Amino acid sequence: MAPLNSTLPYNASDLSGLSHGWMPQPQGRGTFSILWSGITTIFLCSWTVLCLNIPEPGMGRWGFLGYKLRWQLFAIIFPEVIAGMAAEQWASANQSVQKFRKLGYPQWTMRHAFFADMGGFMLESPDVPPFPVDGEQLAYLIERKYLQYPIVHEETIWDRNKADGFARLVTSVQITWFFIQCLARWAQGLSLSTLEITTFATIVATLNSLYFWYHKPLDVETPIILRTDSRIANILIDAGDRAREPYSRTPLDFLKSPPVRTSLVAPFWFGMGVVVNFEEESRSRPIRRFGNCKTRPPAGITIQETIYGLLFEFVYFGIHLVGWNQLFPTRAELCLWRVSSLVLLGLLITYLITIVVGIVLSRPVSRRWLAREVDTPLEVAAQLPRWAQLIIHVPILSAYLSARAYILLEGFISLRDLPLKTYVDITWTNFLPHL
Template identity: 55%
Template sequence: MSKSTATIDIAHGWVSQPQGRGTFDIILSCLTTTFLCSWSALCLNVPEPGTTRWGFLRYKLRWQLFTVFFPEMIMAMAAEQWESANQSVAAFAKLGHTGWTMRHAFFADMGGFLLAAPDFPPFPVDGQQIAYLVEHEYLPLPSVTEAGIRDKNKADGFARCLTLVQIFWFSIQCIGRAVQRLGLTTFELSTIAFVLCTLHTFFFWAQKPLDVQTPIVLPTTHRIRDVLIKAGPPAERSYSRTPLDFLKPSSDPKSMTAPFWFGLGTIFDVGKESPTRPIRTFGNNKTFPPAGLSWLQSAYGILFVLAFIGIHLIGWNFVFPTPVERILWRIAALALQGLILVYLVALPTAPFICRRLAWLMYGKKVSTALEFAALLPRWAKLAMAIPVALTYTLARAYIILEGFISLRALPAVLFTSVSWSQFIPHL
């Protein structure tokens, strides 16, 4: 695939499939795999109360489109939610409540429980907050069973099985083409990267309920005012989401999703929750593990993203319709890798630098780079966020777009089907 187009037989335009696979086969295989993965793996939090059936469908379709562009961010969200659920189960186990399972924890963190106090509008409580309320006897342990949560789960087992079958068949096809040196298109290469994200997301969200639309109300006779008074100074600060914000720590400096959402929120107001206070449900991007992330987990996340982006580097010497497109593909892949390297440099250095700057500029103490960024004026936030977001978005958009436009002129060998008879002796 590294030869020039002058020495390779190029098939131009639409290729039919009677004697091999055609353009339609490539498009159908990649689009089917991408659609099934982005739809069946997406486990969203409980939507705003009053959301209609069609409203929920639009809500999920928007997130599906986001998943197509940024599957690695969805995987990172799922991983952080999974770790948060693990820590929630551990917290309840310390209280002697071993019946609190991962499904309970996921259900709580996705806004599945609403606390109804006599002096306050109902608001969602996550697993950490429920553990606090149970420990201090403001609330009995929720009596909902794991079976009850399963009953709210709208998971379509057939759709997920169909997705796994499609992933298996698509992967076998790609492996077969690699073994027989038939090559892959850039469209298929991008789909392989998407499949990698989907398999991880399936694992992390395996026990998270799917498409839950109605929460469970937890009534309490205790007033929120009394809870805050007894909590002392930590609860005296004004809240930004719910009165129990004092129990929710800030995002971990090692989080890979927090900088992403901060940048998008600064530029486009993307990912922001309802302006109503207290909020009525948790945003999909707001679940952070209470005890933070370990360095091992952070290292795994970095290696995963490097692998995800590195898959696109396999296309470095692919034959493209024009030399300009090949150069742009290389630039896009290198730009994505470069942003990860910048993150690696900033991870250990940014907190130290930002702590000093916050004290010198504002006389305030901060613990993370994002806390310092929140102090800056909007123009300064935009100056930091726009170059990174623009580079990342343009690089991802070009990689997706090139998968389609490169189909107009491909090496003829890419339309040769795998000869499965050659594998029979090995099978």
Template identity: 50%
Template sequence: MGDGAEEALLWGWQSAPDQRGTIDILWSCLATTFLCSWSCVCLNLPPPDSTPTQGLMQRIRWQLFTIFFPEVTVSLAAEQWESANQGVKKFRDLGYDDTFFNHKHAFFVDMGGILLQSPAFPAFPIDSQQLAYLVEHGYLSMPAIADDDIADKSKADNFARALAAVQIIWFTLQCVGRWIQGLGLSTLELSTIAFILCSLNMQFFWYRKPYDVRSPIILHTEHTISSILVNAGEAACRPYKRTPLDFIKPPPDDKSLVAPFWFGVDSVFHRPEDGGRRPIRCFGNNKTMPPAGISNNERIYGIFLEFLYFGLHFLGVFCPFPSTTERWLWVAANATLTLLLTIYMLAIYVGHKLQARFGLWMFQKETRSILELIEIMPGWLKFAIHAPFIGLYVAARAYTLVESFYGLRALPPRLYVCVEWSNFFPHL
């Protein structure tokens, strides 16, 4: 072909194709989910003898758990936040202002940041309510812990959090733009939007919780544990389950939205806290249970958020599916999850009202909460009650996650068209 014919085919400017590929959808969703789950999950202090590798594996396990059950992690973060609020209030009642004890201090203590060392007894963690008791009764002097001291122990990855915020904003704008222009979303993108909703709540509730702290502060007291228990009187007569200061906190709030879940998991998988050691050396990451419980407003918000999270997945019926069977399986899986959530909420309400009667009728024992009722049940009965619900819950959730990825194998052409951003802005 001659030079003239070749020059006739030359173009001065060629725009990039207005398309995206399957790898672009996959990468965008995975990057958003990874950054959100890595930056928002704040764990308690690990056991004193844990290695950095064990700490990393613990973080990865909790990251995977958060990706699989983000609504549970949100409830966990919310109740830890409320526990910190009640700790701050307790110290304010004792006359200490935010200079001595604020929300950052409360989170640090509640996550196992302070160990109590008494004569001839192993050191064990104390929470903010127990610290207040020890200070109020003269067993300890008020520790002078500056915010900078906690910040030095915290390894907050502000860069990761900033990167996650940018990714969330960009991903959300993309999804809104696609919805406005009628381009549609894949089920994976819809699931990612639902996960973003949960991660934003985690970021709010854990905003002041120190990140990745590994070394606690040890406070020494000259008083023996025996003398503390004797002076406490009848309240300290019961055998302790975690530490000798268990008597300072009331029984778990049976209206908690997340504590029954962990009791059910422990009933099925039998995982004792801190390997069964007593006293424990660290607080488990599933520790919540605010001493005064949660308020009605907090409970209503928690229920609303749970149903909103599952409701967003129901919108997947409008997303494209490779087959009609997969569409109906998606609806069935999310209907199952919503039904299980409804049963769970009803069980908490009924258990709160009738647990005392059940305890006397079934076991001839007085119980103060539904959690105490569950504890006195024989192991086979606890397993028989919880295992079917947990198995069904995991199976339905697993299907939604698998289908979100598997459905990418066959999408309509409009799903690959990019958003025309110029349509959203006036131009000359």
């Protein structure tokens, strides 16, 4: 009988080197299986789990497809930001549920809260064009009798949900299987391709997004109209001084959540807005939809949530360091991988230090140098001139995009020469107890 390794396209007794070129499938693992598994997993992670807010009315099917494709590209480049966005939306929805319970409405669930914060309820009044109201604003209107509690059952909300249960199931099975395979290969000392390392990090972010967006409807395109007989002008007069300033988004801006001092996501969105204005809300005032990156928890973020966010970020960026001693096709590619991994981790550390320093210095700096005294780094940054904002944010975003782009690109170009251990299958029987 011929030995098993005689069927392999390489010498199974010496796995210390690199393969060259396209590796055919030996017993189930070759270049194609690595490439296909990585591509399908990244696609599923960036598409089926992406729960976006209700789009602009009248966008149409093709417009909505383009809208989601743009966010899918963003999710591939910034999966950790998507996870952070989902976490803050979850915190906001959770606080909304607690608020409604205090008002005597225990039937208000996480699904209702997510639906409200994603622009699911449009307020129609006699004197102002319809505009969306979030959970905090809805609770205010109900508490002060401007609006009756909307009798909307969970099933009604879920009927608007376009989630394909089978697609979600396929995604869950795929990422779970991929996750287990990676852990098993590490346990047995087998190599992972750089594409698999990048995909594994994406899965870690996606699992967080799946958890935090579990109750959020997917691909809802039409809101529910709530009608009030109260004039918006009277609501603003009753609110007093806090409602006197002109609004920037809707007449109920005076109820918007204050800047969160410890938010890990808000500074990123501010920088993106300075450089590329990634998501522009409707130009009409009041706006007709809520931007995906605008949700802020009304009561802020707890210490426990902040600690979890920090741990998640370090785990996500730290995964790329697994490839530190990987065999690369060239020395230059190894150096570029190491530099890119350190740049991403270094930017995270710099980002966190900047937030801490900004929190401490915001008040004295704004009192001495700026037009008015503020409490948060974002409020200080918002008062800086445009050129100063660009000087701060363009180099940071450019460094991040360069490092992230190289890591994504290297996952594909390194497939031409992979470590031979990458093609060895897992011996699953080694994980079974031996009697």
